[in-house]
Amino acid sequence: MKERVDVDVAIVGGGIAGCCAALRMRRSGLSVCLLEKGAVGSQASGVNFGGVRQQGRDFAELPLSRRSRELWGRLPELVGSDCEFVASGHIKLARSDADVEALDRYAAGAADHGLALELIGRARLRRDYPWLGEHVVGASLAPTDGHANPRLVAPAFGRAARAAGADVREFTRVEEVVRDGDRFRVRAGAIEVASTFLVNAAGAWGGAIAAAFGEPVPIATIAPNMLVTEPLPPLLTRSIGVCGGDIYLRQVPRGNVVFGGGHAWVDLDQERARPLTEISTCAMAEALRIVPALASALVIRSWTGIEGQMPDHLPVIGFSRTTPNLVHAFGFSGHGFQLGPAIGMILDELVREGASESPLDAFDIGRFHNSAQPPHAAGPHNGG
Amino acid sequence: MTDPTTVVVGAGPAGIRAAEALVRHGLRVVVLDESARAGGQIYRQPPDAFERAYAKRYGFEARKARALHDAAARVLPLADYRPSTLVWNVWQRALDVTRDGRIERVPFDALVLATGATDRLMPIPGWTRAGVYSLGGAQIALKYQDCAIGRRIALLGTGPLLYLVAFQYRKAGANVVAVLDTAPAAAKRRALPQLAASPRTLAKGIFYRAWLASRRVTIEEGVVPLDIAGGERVDAVRYRRDGVERRIDCDAVALGFGLRSETQLADLAGCVFEFDAQDAQWLPRRDADGETSVPGVYVAGDGAGIGGADAAELWGERVGLAIAQRHGRAGADARIAAIDRRLARLARFRAALDRAFAIPALPPGDDTVVCRCESVRAGAARAAIRDFGVVDVNRLKALTRVGMGRCQGRMCGLAAAALVAAESGRDVAAAGRLRAQPPIKPLVMMPSLAPVPARGPSAPQGAAERSTP
Amino acid sequence: MTPGGQWVRLGAAQRSDIEFSLDGEPAKARLGDTLLTAILLVRSRLSMTRSTDPHAGFCLMGACQECWVSADERPVRACSTLLAPGMRVVTRRHAAGD
Secondary structure, eight states: OOEEEEEEEEEEOOSHHHHHHHHHHHHTTOOEEEEOSSSTTOSHHHHSOOEEOOTTSOGGGHHHHHHHHHHHTTHHHHHSSOTTOBOOOEEEEEOSHHHHHHHHHHHHHHHHTTOOOEEEOHHHHHHHOTTSOTTOOEEEEETTOEEOOHHHHHHHHHHHHHHTTOEEESSOOOOEEEEETTEEEEEETTEEEEEEEEEEOOGGGHHHHHHHTTOOOOOEEEOEEEEEEEEOOSOOOSEEEETTSSOEEEEOTTSEEEEEEEEOEEETTTTEEEOOHHHHHHHHHHHHHHOGGGTTOEEEEEEOOOEEEOTTSOOEEEEOSSSTTEEEEEOOTTOOTTTHHHHHHHHHHHHHHSSOSSOOGGGOGGGGSOOOOOOOOOOTTOOO | OOOOEEEEEOOSHHHHHHHHHHHHTTOEEEEEOSSSSSSTTTTOOOOTTSOOOHHHHHGGGHHHHHHHHHHHHHHGGGSEEEOSOEEEEEOSSEEEEEETTEEEEEEOSEEEEOOOEEEOOOOOTTTTSBTEEEHHHHHHHHHHHSEESOSSEEEEEESHHHHHHHHHHHHTTOOEEEEEESSOHHHHHHHHHHHTTSHHHHHHHHHHHHHHHHTTOEEEESOEEEEEEESSBEEEEEEEETTEEEEEEOSEEEEEESEEEOOHHHHHTTOOEEEETTTTEEEEOOOTTSBOSSTTEEEOGGGGSOOOHHHHHHHHHHHHHHHHHHTTOOSOHHHHHHHHHHHHHHHHHHHHHHHHTOOOOOOOOTTSEEETTTTEEHHHHHHHHHHHTOOSHHHHHHHHOTTOSTTTTTTTHHHHHHHHHHHHTSOGGGGOOOOOOSOSSOEEOOGGGSOOOSSSSOOOTTHHHHTOO | OOOSOSOEEOSOOOOOEEEEEETTEEEEEETTOBHHHHHHTTOSOSOOSOTTSOOSOSSSSSSSOOOEEEETTEEEEGGGOBOOTTOEEESOOSSSOO
């Protein structure tokens, strides 16, 4: 006996993007049904490093990232919890002269995009961060960047969305999505959702949905290789990254140091992922070089999860090129966590107005096809 | 077909007998054990400096302990025996182990997981005070170190071990002030006919109890624990029996409600698990040979389901023989049949024991610490379960940190699942089990642990940076 | 309440004395003692941090992970590590916190 649901917007995927969108859309007065095959936030959104970071992004992402940062600061107001967000600042470390030059270049470009970074030379590094390893020769500081607990954020948005009247269905796997006249029909277990708009926020599974609508994309499946220590006394005053991206570390309020680098094993068909010992031991070794005081700390756990990656490491955001009222927001390539709140706003804008105040050209799904067709910038007032 | 290399994890009763059967049939065996000496927990050998007084140390089990140790002494030199080796991961038919501060990879053709058990704990108010030990821990203090955990010791919980440890302590001269058993006398009486199927074991249990009573040790049954009182140290145990609140002054408590199997490696090996209603825990599914759902991965002993030391030895031998048979070794059929008959009989006895000493339902008060490592109280867990509609214990862990500490849920996992079940109105099996994550025990961050690469895992410059979180 | 150690030795031990240092102070125990035994024979807890934390050992079989201490600057589980002569044992592994 099928349960039938009829809404303005059906969202496939309960990661941070989908949950933020569900909340935002409810506040805009749209009716929303979100379908998530597991528990909300259990894949990329829940297993990532937890960096809330503007620094280091492709410049095309910076406007979205800045928009998102404003929302991160208002998390208690939005979802009733700060989700352990700390504006600790983020330092990106240089381990060579070439790294220093790269940081300089990025900082100059970032300034043009409104992101102010402070370059730190060796002397100040030794003075302000004496706990950094000797081989670190410089850094770039983003003072307003920080980190949060990824386990808490999507669930908090999901809960807020539900409280705002979104129909959030966990453990409800989408089996089929089709266009039905001028609407969408989504079949998911015992429910059938009819909607005017479809939001594809399905993460690593977003490519399958895009393909179902005739616009396949070259999405790869990746998995972060994450580790965590026992609780330690306060040591890391900033969230840490490096030029090259092979290691990143942060210390959570409880005291544990979360760190990671490289890729774990993953199989999308089996929906399984596992940390790899070789990768973990490399990460441990590099973590020790970056923060020598970690020696003798206990590593108590490792984990991973499933993420979608695009060849240019930029997400797919925006209208479908084949189907009216279909909006994509997936393929965040391992760095979608910080963008989540802004994506929610953007998806709401796209659905209600057919356009977003944020620049989305770089994320157009059409970049993977040699199609001359413009995206379907359809809104509720434009049936086509 | 070439002979396989079988890796046996655990040198307790099950592991030693598995290795023995394999060696006897001329098969290559690697035995990995976390301890420095073989014997497991029940037959744990004290450090070298201690005198080997079997009767004094193992009581009625002295003959079995000696036989097992002698078997180990015969067999282990014929195997590739690596003590003081922690096995912390299973991946693609090899184990990740740590020995002497170095990580090694140990490949296997066949794997026998004989990882034993730990105490089954339930949160009681005050159970995190200094001076509270697990029941098995209290036994180890005595057997392994000739020490008592305090000067006035109360044993609280249930299970046959409660009486055994009390007896061992009192016999060794420790001051046992009380044995407080949550299981009612009526349940034990009802189980007597089935328990009589193993008359020697039953007689021992009756003997321990009678002996304790004759030494004026307070024995109470059908108790409802209220709390373990005190300041920084334990002062007393308060409980209720027959509606009357009582108090036992003590300075140490041995706490335990039966045993729980150590199944993390079976989980990491990819074994299918099933909920065992009798053991009230999730266990790897195994067939009559002890083989799990993963070909070539076997489980034996208490690590596969609580059966006691005798059953562990039999299962270990059974698994060794099964592997030998798979690789063309003949002549084991009669022995296998005999083992199966004995295991069936022991299983019947064990079922009766589990009914006699049923795990009590002791829902913790909101103020009671559930997760010792992270100091998470039951009230916080309940709030999260309600607020987020939690139906699975792994979700509870993600939201509240229950099970995220150094012990990775060994002490609190079962209680956490019970909480999820109770608050979400489902049975405990539906709440799931905490999934294992490597390393299953902590690794020390040391430079020697891995070779230092020139520059981390390779990725094209730029692309890797954009894809970091 | 009896001051001093939580644990009690049972029976006469024929094992020789060992000298070691416990949190910088000279201490004595016996050959064959684990670090946990050596500490709990003279103290009521392993570590002097927050009293709400469990710090006197619990399972004694390497499962609960509550007895980590430092021995000659290496982290070890006190319940599973035998005392060696001259060992420098520090029960508070970190400056603060856990």
